[in-house]
Amino acid sequence: MYEYKYVKATLGGLFIAANHHEIIDKYSKEGWRLVQVLPIEYNGHGKPTDFEIIFERSIDN
Known part of the structure; x- marks a missing residue:
């Protein structure tokens, strides 16, 4: 099983x-x-400015 983290990032x-x-x-x-x-x-202008970076890591049961 995995847990996920969602982090907002900017391209600048x-x-x-x-x-x-x-x-x-x-x-x-x-x-x-x-x-x-x-x-x-x-x-x-349709250019992405902000992104969501998705990370995962294993959860030990």
């Missing part, structure tokens, strides 16, 4: 830095495995 922009590398590094050190990255918000 004019005044905001991208933070996906830090998020992935942080959770992988805690034993989480990257499963998928999904775009969840878009700008007016």
Whole structure:
């Protein structure tokens, strides 16, 4: 069985830095495995601006 964690990340922009590398590094050190990255918000031109990073890890029974 697995547990999942959903973390919002941004690709950055004019005044905001991208933070996906830090998020992935942080959770992988805690034993989480990257499963998928999904775009969840878009700008007016249809470009994704925010993402949800999905992690999983095994639950020991």
